[in-house]
Amino acid sequence: MVVADGSPGDGANAGLRGLEADRLLLGRSSTAELVADILRSRIAEGYFLPGARLPEDAIGGALGVSRNTLREAFRLLTHERLLAHELNRGVFVRRLALDDLIDLYRVRQIVECAAVRTVGSPLPDLTSIRTEVKAGRSAARRRAWRDLGTANIRFHQAIAGLAGSSRVDEIMRGLLAELRLVFHVMADPRRFHEPYLDRNVEILQVLERGDGRTAERLLGRYLDDALAQLVEAYAERDSTAQ
Secondary structure: OEOOOOOEOOHHHHHHHHHHHHHHHHOOOOOHHHHHHHHHHHHHOOOOOOOOEOOHHHHHHHHOOOHHHHHHHHHHHHHOOOEEEEOOOEEEEOOOOHHHHHHHHHHHHHHHHHHHHOOOOOOOOOHHHHHHHHHHHHHHHOOOHHHHHHHHHHHHHHHHHOOOOHHHHHHHHHHHHHHHHHHOOOOOHHHHHHHHHHHHHHHHHHHHOOOHHHHHHHHHHHHHHHHHHHHHHHHHHHHHHO
16 A cells, blocks of 8 residues: 555554544543544545545544544534545545535635735744744655645645634635645655745745735745646546546
8 A cells, every 4th residue: 555655554554543642632521523623634644545444443442432423523524525424335535526626726725815915014923834844844855745745734724824813724724634635646746745845935935024915926826836736637547547
């Protein structure tokens, strides 16, 4: 099996091992919402691949939650279009269609570009954006392409965070988890993710100057280019499958 960074390994087992560590986050206040948050994060980090079946017993045991709690968490993530329930087969991580991809980027253009547009003087707190640029550079040095994809996702979460809205933050968490499912279509994660690291740096530098309008233009082109690459990858995948 090949995991999201293109290296051999059992991604599903790695995801389950991670969930056992996440069990500590639940404590005594275990709820379906917290379980859903953990699973959403694991999907966004690339541990569960599109089409993967999520076994109730294994995941419930790893997190130490009841079947009812887990099923409610699955229901919440199905509503967010991250999971799909198949009758008599179980719950699976969704495979996103081309229409899903295009719609994701339409919403991202609206949300992220609006968030950077208002940046000026005084400057907002850019610490989270700087942190993810640094994390991206570290991942690239280590040739950890899945980690680079994760840093890129978190960079865009931090970009949206400039809006200062908890509702926008919640929307983006779901959108970016879906986006990770889209990224898996890229045959070469390095070729896709690495060039955008320099563009992340450029956007950060423009934001540090308080030039929100230029940042908006850069980000708009960035999202257009990424969408075009992903649409091409979908077309190549579909032609190969025929």
